[in-house]
Amino acid sequence: MARIIRNSRVEDDAWTLLPKIDAAADAAQTPPAGPLLLPLDVWLAQREQLLARGEALGVWLDAADDPAAIAADLEHFTLLAVNFPKFTDGRGYSIARTLRERYGYRGELRAIGDVLHDQLYLLRRCGFDAFALRADKDAERALAGLTAFSDSYQGAVEQPLPLFRRRPAQPGEAV
Amino acid sequence: MYRYDTKDQRLIDERAAQFADQMARHAAGELSADELRPLRLQNGLYIQRHGPMLRIAIPYGLLSAAQLRKLADITRRYDRGYGHFTTRQNLQLNWPKFEETPAIIGELAGVQMHAIQTSGNCVRNVTSDHFAGIAPDEIADPRPYCEIIRQWSTIHPEFAFLPRKFKIAVNAAGTDRALIRAHDIGLEVVRGEDGEFGLRVFVGGGLGRTPIIGKLLVDFLPRRHLLSYLDAVLRVYNRHGRRDNMYKARIKILVQALGVDEFRRQVEDEWALYRDGPLTLTDEEFARVAADFAPPAYAMVSDVAGERAALDRLAASEPGFARWLSRNVHAHKVAGYAAVTLSLKKTGVAPGDITAEQMDAVADLAERFSFGELRSSHEQNLVLADVRLSDLPEVWRISAAAGLATPNIGLLTDIICCPGGDLCSLANARSVPVAEAVQQRFADADALDKLGKLSLNISGCMNSCGHHHLADIGILGVDKNGEEWYQITLGGRQGNAATIGSVIGPSFRADEVPEVVEALVAVHQENAAPGELFADSLARIGSTPFRERAYAGRGRHIPEKRKAADGADHS
Numbered sequence: 066m067a068r069i070i071r072n073s074r075v076e077d078d079a080w081t082l083l084p085k086i087d088a089a090a091d092a093a094q095t096p097p098a099g100p101l102l103l104p105l106d107v108w109l110a111q112r113e114q115l116l117a118r119g120e121a122l123g124v125w126l127d128a129a130d131d132p133a134a135i136a137a138d139l140e141h142f143t144l145l146a147v148n149f150p151k152f153t154d155g156r157g158y159s160i161a162r163t164l165r166e167r168y169g170y171r172g173e174l175r176a177i178g179d180v181l182h183d184q185l186y187l188l189r190r191c192g193f194d195a196f197a198l199r200a201d202k203d204a205e206r207a208l209a210g211l212t213a214f215s216d217s218y219q220g221a222v223e224q225p226l227p228l229f230r231r232r233p234a235q236p237g238e239a240v
Numbered sequence: 241m242y243r244y245d246t247k248d249q250r251l252i253d254e255r256a257a258q259f260a261d262q263m264a265r266h267a268a269g270e271l272s273a274d275e276l277r278p279l280r281l282q283n284g285l286y287i288q289r290h291g292p293m294l295r296i297a298i299p300y301g302l303l304s305a306a307q308l309r310k311l312a313d314i315t316r317r318y319d320r321g322y323g324h325f326t327t328r329q330n331l332q333l334n335w336p337k338f339e340e341t342p343a344i345i346g347e348l349a350g351v352q353m354h355a356i357q358t359s360g361n362c363v364r365n366v367t368s369d370h371f372a373g374i375a376p377d378e379i380a381d382p383r384p385y386c387e388i389i390r391q392w393s394t395i396h397p398e399f400a401f402l403p404r405k406f407k408i409a410v411n412a413a414g415t416d417r418a419l420i421r422a423h424d425i426g427l428e429v430v431r432g433e434d435g436e437f438g439l440r441v442f443v444g445g446g447l448g449r450t451p452i453i454g455k456l457l458v459d460f461l462p463r464r465h466l467l468s469y470l471d472a473v474l475r476v477y478n479r480h481g482r483r484d485n486m487y488k489a490r491i492k493i494l495v496q497a498l499g500v501d502e503f504r505r506q507v508e509d510e511w512a513l514y515r516d517g518p519l520t521l522t523d524e525e526f527a528r529v530a531a532d533f534a535p536p537a538y539a540m541v542s543d544v545a546g547e548r549a550a551l552d553r554l555a556a557s558e559p560g561f562a563r564w565l566s567r568n569v570h571a572h573k574v575a576g577y578a579a580v581t582l583s584l585k586k587t588g589v590a591p592g593d594i595t596a597e598q599m600d601a602v603a604d605l606a607e608r609f610s611f612g613e614l615r616s617s618h619e620q621n622l623v624l625a626d627v628r629l630s631d632l633p634e635v636w637r638i639s640a641a642a643g644l645a646t647p648n649i650g651l652l653t654d655i656i657c658c659p660g661g662d663l664c665s666l667a668n669a670r671s672v673p674v675a676e677a678v679q680q681r682f683a684d685a686d687a688l689d690k691l692g693k694l695s696l697n698i699s700g701c702m703n704s705c706g707h708h709h710l711a712d713i714g715i716l717g718v719d720k721n722g723e724e725w726y727q728i729t730l731g732g733r734q735g736n737a738a739t740i741g742s743v744i745g746p747s748f749r750a751d752e753v754p755e756v757v758e759a760l761v762a763v764h765q766e767n768a769a770p771g772e773l774f775a776d777s778l779a780r781i782g783s784t785p786f787r788e789r790a791y792a793g794r795g796r797h798i799p800e801k802r803k804a805a806d807g808a809d810h811s
């Protein structure tokens with residue numbers, strides 16, 4: 066069973082992640098039992114059959130996917146994930162905030178793909194609450210990355226108030 | 241200047257600790273070179289031609305004397321006793337040791353400085369007018385806006401991995417000295433009909449391979465919406481900017497592809513989500529930041545005319561002082577005060593370079609004569625912004641003794657010049673030796689003075705760090721079969737009428753450049769009306785006489801007139 070970072074610790078994960086549809090793949094192949102994390106195109110193509118399974122469903126968006134594509138379907142998902150093809154591709158941060166702030170998604174939001182220690186703090190601030198660290202990395206060691214900073218200037222998902230709305234009452238507290 | 245409170249300080253300390261940890265994990269083999277690279281770049285650490293380079297942030301060019309002393313100290317202990325001021329008002333150390341950079345960052349944090357986001361595909365150091373707060377033509381002080389933007393952009397969780405770098409500049413004066421329309425976002429502080437402060441927002445300007453003048457995005461954005469609107473612009477860029485081709489990844493390409501109207505529509509769609517929400521800037525926050533930029537305790541000068549007369553008397557007997565007074569001393573909005581530019585453009589010194597001893601001397605000058613602060617300019621000089629008229633002779637003597645009083649501000653030898661091929665690994669050609677050769681050619685101070693205002697900028701490659709597109713005479717290093725050649729552009733302008741220069745034709749060898757510059761200048765002088773600027777005489781008589789003179793006797797085919805530098809080949 067895969068291990069992911071969730072609730073600020075490393076936990077087991079029961080979800081099966083399906084890759085994108087491969088034109089050559091056998092479409093009739095039955096997906097494994099248990100909770101499924103589907104690529105957007107599979108969800109869009111097989112929505113009715115998938116709902117008929119009666120098991121937990123999630124969808125993962127790739128960096129170029131538009132979260133609007135699932136905005137009306139959020140009630141069906143207990144998990145959403147956003148893929149980072151490379152950790153330097155920052156589109157997923159905006160996708161996460163859009164899911165949380167525009168579409169009001171409240172369930173688990175997981176970063177998958179090239180997810181590394183030094184991005185965890187930023188990801189968390191943008192609304193991710195679970196992190197499937199890249200397989201070759203030590204998740205226990207990376208936990209420290211969640212709390213690299215004690216505060217941030219900006220308002221974002223995890224703390225919507227920017228620092229200037231939370232500064233100590235006495236201005237100019239010199240150091 | 242802005243003083244950190246405990247929150248600001250803690251963030252900078254945590255960032256220093258994070259960087260030290262990243263470097264340690266790299267050393268331990270836990271973080272590969274490729275994984276470290278974007279992280280170290282966002283802390284200013286490059287690997288250059290000869291080794292590491294560390295770019296230290298000087299937010300909007302403002303420094304205290306104590307900070308400059310610390311920088312001098314750092315260059316002595318960790319580098320070779322000098323630094324280089326860049327066209328983005330930052331300071332580069334050219335010879336730090338890779339493994340010592342966390343220690344340097346730690347020392348910087350001790351004086352409320354850092355190197356955050358001085359490189360990488362993120363929001364870079366915000367730049368502004370080096371005469372901020374003192375310019376007679378100022379509508380407002382741009383520095384509170386800059387500091388608010390600095391805080392908003394620092395470790396922004398959503399925008400750490402943009403398609404490409406992102407540069408913001410702020411101007412708040414009648415004359416734009418911050419090149420706002422050559423930035424990804426240019427902000428101009430304006431006042432609405434009822435006196436309310438707001439911003440005129442330009443988007444998609446930039447130099448580099450595809451030079452474009454920024455387009456108007458919003459004519460009047462009320463000040464309170466600044467941060468929510470910036471978030472919306474960056475959101476659209478982050479999601480839709482191109483990531484498949486780094487040469488097409490800047491926001492200017494996205495704006496071009498969508499058209500500014502469609503871009504604006506998408507921004508407004510994002511903005512609707514945040515507008516009037518918690519990101520709305522409060523008057524209290526603006527006032528809190530602005531209080532740190534309150535004017536210093538200026539003396540009431542009762543006899544300004546008398547002090548001016550004394551300066552004129554000294555100028556009459558000291559031609560060197562007279563020249564410095566006319567070129568390096570600038571108007572101040574407070575009677576009895578002036579701003580002084582300390583020239584980092586002495587012939588024989590790489591433009592923008594400064595030694596540790598000079599830094600100490602400047603720190604002393606700032607403390608004695610300018611309320612303990614100074615600024616770096618995008619022209620790569622330093623500015624003492626608040627000097628009493630009666631102190632000018634003393635400032636002149638001391639700065640001259642330190643080699644910082646070359647009276648060439650705004651003149652042809654005040655060359656903006658990138659480090660080029662001597663240090664930069666992206667360079668096609670060296671730029672510093674060309675700058676020096678041109679300065680030597682124009683060594684006659686009287687002739688130079690007579691020529692008057694004229695800008696000459698040099699970049700070692702298409703990245704255009706030397707802003708060559710915006711100069712009267714721009715010089716760009718190009719590579720032809722492994723040899724260094726130089727392409728010349730004419731007619732660039734900075735300021736409110738920012739214009740991209742046009743390439744005049746085939747490029748020149750390094751040894752030809754000074755002669756060609758001389759020929760171009762001669763055509764201008766022969767044709768210009770008294771006081772007419774180079775760009776104006778060029779616009780009036782056209783480029784043909786300039787091109788003919790530049791290529792005369794060089795046995796080279798002069799092509800038909802070309803359009804802007806964009807798309808010009810490297811021949």
Ligand code: SF4
Pocket residue numbers: 658659660661664665666667668699700701702703704705706
């Ligand atoms: S213009 Fe080119 S050569 Fe010059 S500093 Fe920039 S990248 Fe380097």
